[in-house]
Amino acid sequence: MAERIKPAEKFKRDRVPMKEQDPKERVKNFNEVPYGYSLEEAIKEAQRCLQCKPAACVEGCPADVHIPQFIDKIIDEDIEAAFKEIKITNALPAVCGRVCPQEEQCEGNCVMNKKGKPIAIGRLERFVADWAREHGIVDEDIDESQKKGKKVAIVGSGPAGLACAADLAKLGYDVTVFEALHKPGGVLIYGIPEFRLPKSIVNYEVEQIKKMGVKIYTDYVIGYIKTVDELVEEYDAVFLANGAGAPSFLGIPGENLNGVYSASEFLTRSNLMRAFDFPEFDTPIQAGKRVVVIGGGNVAMDAVRTAKRLGAEEAIIVYRRSRAEMPARAEEIEHAEAEGIRFELLTNPIRVIGDENGNVKGLECVRMELGEPDESGRRRPVPIEGSNFVMDVDNVIVAIGQNANPIVARSATGVETNKWGYFVADEETGKTTHPKVWAGGDIVTGAATVILAVGAGKKAAKSIHETLSAQ
Amino acid sequence: MARILKKEQWSDTIFSMLIEAKDVAKASKAGQFIILIPKEHGERVPLTIADSSKDEGWVQIVFQVVGKSTLELSRMNEGDELYSFVGPLGMPSEVEKFSGKVIMIGGGIGIAPIHPIAKTLKDLGNHVVSIIGARTADLLIMEDKMKEASTELIVATDDGSKGKKGFVNMVLEELLATEADNVDRIWAIGPPIMMKACTESAKKFNKPIIVSLNPIMVDGTGMCGACRVTVGGKTKFACVDGPEFDGALVDFDELMARQRQYKEQEQKALELYKAKEGLA
Ligand SMILES: Cc1cc2nc3c(=O)[nH]c(=O)nc-3n(C[C@H](O)[C@H](O)[C@H](O)COP(=O)(O)OP(=O)(O)OC[C@H]3O[C@@H](n4cnc5c(N)ncnc54)[C@H](O)[C@@H]3O)c2cc1C
Ligand SMILES: Cc1cc2nc3c(=O)[nH]c(=O)nc-3n(C[C@H](O)[C@H](O)[C@H](O)COP(=O)(O)OP(=O)(O)OC[C@H]3O[C@@H](n4cnc5c(N)ncnc54)[C@H](O)[C@@H]3O)c2cc1C
Ligand code: SF4
Ligand code: FES
Numbered sequence: 224m225a226e227r228i229k230p231a232e233k234f235k236r237d238r239v240p241m242k243e244q245d246p247k248e249r250v251k252n253f254n255e256v257p258y259g260y261s262l263e264e265a266i267k268e269a270q271r272c273l274q275c276k277p278a279a280c281v282e283g284c285p286a287d288v289h290i291p292q293f294i295d296k297i298i299d300e301d302i303e304a305a306f307k308e309i310k311i312t313n314a315l316p317a318v319c320g321r322v323c324p325q326e327e328q329c330e331g332n333c334v335m336n337k338k339g340k341p342i343a344i345g346r347l348e349r350f351v352a353d354w355a356r357e358h359g360i361v362d363e364d365i366d367e368s369q370k371k372g373k374k375v376a377i378v379g380s381g382p383a384g385l386a387c388a389a390d391l392a393k394l395g396y397d398v399t400v401f402e403a404l405h406k407p408g409g410v411l412i413y414g415i416p417e418f419r420l421p422k423s424i425v426n427y428e429v430e431q432i433k434k435m436g437v438k439i440y441t442d443y444v445i446g447y448i449k450t451v452d453e454l455v456e457e458y459d460a461v462f463l464a465n466g467a468g469a470p471s472f473l474g475i476p477g478e479n480l481n482g483v484y485s486a487s488e489f490l491t492r493s494n495l496m497r498a499f500d501f502p503e504f505d506t507p508i509q510a511g512k513r514v515v516v517i518g519g520g521n522v523a524m525d526a527v528r529t530a531k532r533l534g535a536e537e538a539i540i541v542y543r544r545s546r547a548e549m550p551a552r553a554e555e556i557e558h559a560e561a562e563g564i565r566f567e568l569l570t571n572p573i574r575v576i577g578d579e580n581g582n583v584k585g586l587e588c589v590r591m592e593l594g595e596p597d598e599s600g601r602r603r604p605v606p607i608e609g610s611n612f613v614m615d616v617d618n619v620i621v622a623i624g625q626n627a628n629p630i631v632a633r634s635a636t637g638v639e640t641n642k643w644g645y646f647v648a649d650e651e652t653g654k655t656t657h658p659k660v661w662a663g664g665d666i667v668t669g670a671a672t673v674i675l676a677v678g679a680g681k682k683a684a685k686s687i688h689e690t691l692s693a694q
Numbered sequence: 695m696a697r698i699l700k701k702e703q704w705s706d707t708i709f710s711m712l713i714e715a716k717d718v719a720k721a722s723k724a725g726q727f728i729i730l731i732p733k734e735h736g737e738r739v740p741l742t743i744a745d746s747s748k749d750e751g752w753v754q755i756v757f758q759v760v761g762k763s764t765l766e767l768s769r770m771n772e773g774d775e776l777y778s779f780v781g782p783l784g785m786p787s788e789v790e791k792f793s794g795k796v797i798m799i800g801g802g803i804g805i806a807p808i809h810p811i812a813k814t815l816k817d818l819g820n821h822v823v824s825i826i827g828a829r830t831a832d833l834l835i836m837e838d839k840m841k842e843a844s845t846e847l848i849v850a851t852d853d854g855s856k857g858k859k860g861f862v863n864m865v866l867e868e869l870l871a872t873e874a875d876n877v878d879r880i881w882a883i884g885p886p887i888m889m890k891a892c893t894e895s896a897k898k899f900n901k902p903i904i905v906s907l908n909p910i911m912v913d914g915t916g917m918c919g920a921c922r923v924t925v926g927g928k929t930k931f932a933c934v935d936g937p938e939f940d941g942a943l944v945d946f947d948e949l950m951a952r953q954r955q956y957k958e959q960e961q962k963a964l965e966l967y968k969a970k971e972g973l974a
Contacts, residue, residue: 403780403913403915405731405777405778405780441778442780443780447721448718469916469919472922479922479929479952481951481955485918487917487919488912488918488920491917491918492912496737496738497735501963502959502963504736505736505737505763505963506737506738507737507956507960507963580951581948581952628916628917628934629934630915630934
């Protein structure tokens with residue numbers, strides 16, 4: 224049991240930094256960048272927590288993680304208890320500890336912000352989950368007497384589907400998840416790169432959910448093999464969590480040239496299909512010497528850092544606004560900068576140029592300046608006339624966002640969608656316009672975050688339980 | 695799941711397999727495809743559903759060995775399980791009872807995917823004229839099955855070793871020269887260059903032609919955009935908007951260029967695999 228230090232000391236202490244791979248080395252491999260805390264480091268950081276009542280941090284957490292409680296157990300050096308405390312509400316702690324935008328959520332709310340740096344809640348969550356995995360700590364088995372004899376179908380095994388499945392399984396429901404790809408996990412598996420979220424960690428947390436009795440059928444595309452209408456017939460409730468998977472393109476000339484990728488294709492080839500291990504794995508990928516990624520969000524950062532690791536001598540971000548408007552997490556931008564990514568800000572692509580074989584050889588861009596604020600409140604970028612220039616490039620990766628994929632929606636009679644094809648669902652319950660169908664995650668909100676998807680899955684589980692218990 | 699029930703070799707490079715896949719067989723319609731991964735390190739290989747039996751719970755695939763993945767698949771045996779098998783994918787063919795004749799053209803390995811569409815059209819009571827062709831007699835597949843699925847069957851080979859001598863598009867053009875008025879719709883499936891040629895012929899006679907495109911795919915569910923093709927000046931995803939499109943609107947040159955995207959890597963993978971397995 225570590226000592227509990229006085230508040231005055233807490234304020235004096237700095238946030239414990241997390242060691243990470245040297246940028247020069249890490250651009251040559253796909254291993255995880257941050258190493259995670261040691262037990263000593265975790266305790267030292269945990270000791271800073273003020274144990275607020277009520278806890279502001281929890282209010283910022285869409286999964287309602289019992290933050291002060293689990294942090295307190297770390298100081299007790301009872302990591303198993305800390306793990307169980309987290310697991311009460313969050314089935315994916317090792318994932319969330321790594322990829323949640325903590326600075327906007329729990330850590331953004333932490334009262335320590337007023338005095339200095341917030342408690343490193345994400346790093347502590349990650350530490351606890353990793354420790355539990357390494358020590359083989361599992362959740363208690365499901366209490367068989369709780370069985371409800373009711374069946375729920377879930378479409379999609381991303382964070383929304385998995386979170387909903389875990390909560391319903393705990394409550395005693397018979398849960399089946401249908402997944403289109405050959406591996407469960409959604410974006411966690413096919414989108415977020417190995418160096419940020421090792422796939423072995425996602426697989427482990429998915430296995431834990433399976434151990435709770437959840438059945439996951441992979442290679443099962445709802446809309447083709449079975450419709451949502453059929454699921455509604457066969458199950459007591461259906462939760463649609465199929466994500467927003469369809470890639471957007473810019474609509475500029477030359478976009479179908481060889482060497483132009485959507486970020487989803489580029490990342491799927493690399494992550495899900497392990498193209499970074501080609502020819503050990505059979506899926507090829509092209510990463511030329513000069514690769515441009517268009518966009519300024521997390522997806523763009525992931526794509527550009529992947530390109531660098533695949534051997535690009537120069538990997539460049541082209542973004543039409545300035546650094547201040549970039550939607551990516553600060554940490555991601557800093558990691559990219561440390562790895563030598565070049566940023567061409569206030570720059571907009573207007574044409575992809577090809578050679579005689581249909582391969583990309585250049586990208587024509589125009590410089591931009593910021594004009595008056597638009598409806599979103601951000602200053603609108605306007606092209607500077609006559610500033611066009613051409614960059615020599617081998618690959619162009621388009622990372623400007625995702626749309627709703629229509630396959631699920633067109634097989635779901637009576638489930639209303641909005642004009643962009645997203646399901647219309649109540650924010651608090653996930654209820655759709657169909658009495659037996661719930662929806663949540665990116666397919667309701669548009670591309671968002673892992674933890675918001677987890678939160679949506681949990682809300683739907685609660686609402687499904689309330690509805691089915693009342694019947 | 696996805697066990698190889700039956701394997702046949704139809705030529706040097708063409709194989710047929712019946713795959714156990716009850717749910718896929720039950721749901722599949724003419725014109726759709728599956729994606730399989732032979733073994734764990736494998737890539738996702740799209741193949742058309744050539745036939746299926748709802749009662750017996752299998753799906754037939756017919757494939758040509760062109761690179762590492764199809765070679766590896768061809769070396770798997772009855773009783774083996776595929777690492778992954780997903781389907782049916784893609785939009786089913788739009789079939790109906792036409793008042794005039796329909797012409798079905800299958801070139802090379804394209805005979806396999808044209809078969810279920812011809813069969814469905816014939817079952818709907820259509821007069822089905824099929825033209826099937828291959829480079830040489832040994833490569834001609836599914837002749838008996840196509841005979842059964844057609845009202846009339848015309849065979850052509852490039853070298854004249856069987857049936858008419860010449861390309862299927864030439865046979866099409868001859869047929870249209872005398873019968874164009876009686877023809878309502880044409881389907882052509884085969885290598886892009888053949889579909890392009892057939893489209894040219896159909897255009898001359900102002901006849902609608904449907905082609906089935908086979909761009910490189912990854913997920914096959916509309917998530918990655920690898921399969922994008924230009925149709926009527928617009929970008930479409932072949933896996934979810936197709937694979938069948940109005941041939942007259944397809945940019946075949948772009949399709950062909952995009953298919954060559956990974957030529958170097960594919961060659962390297964094939965050579966390494968052959969060396970590792972001790973194959974010539
Ligand atoms: C490259 C990238 C990086 C990101 N980085 C971060 C980050 O660092 N932090 C963060 O918080 N968020 C990040 N996000 C966003 C976050 O991953 C998503 O908001 C989140 O995954 C959404 O979860 P979901 O469960 O709604 O959908 P998804 O994760 O998209 O899962 C949906 C699942 O449904 C399946 N599916 C689709 N259609 C069907 C069908 N017809 N039948 C059966 N299954 C189907 C899909 O295959 C998929 O597995 C990132 C996103 C991307 C693309
Ligand atoms: C909808 C669809 C239906 C198809 N149906 C059949 C069929 O019934 N029978 C058949 O023999 N072939 C079919 N194909 C083509 C088949 O998928 C490719 O021949 C196969 O993927 C080649 O893999 P490989 O590793 O052996 O060859 P590789 O050496 O990898 O590639 C050889 C060539 O095959 C094509 N190809 C490679 N990878 C893919 C991929 N992932 N998707 C599509 N094409 C690719 C490219 O043109 C490439 O240059 C179909 C393709 C599509 C898209
Ligand atoms: S707000 Fe910060 S200090 Fe307070 S309990 Fe939460 S983590 Fe601890
Ligand atoms: S293959 Fe990925 S979108 Fe068609």
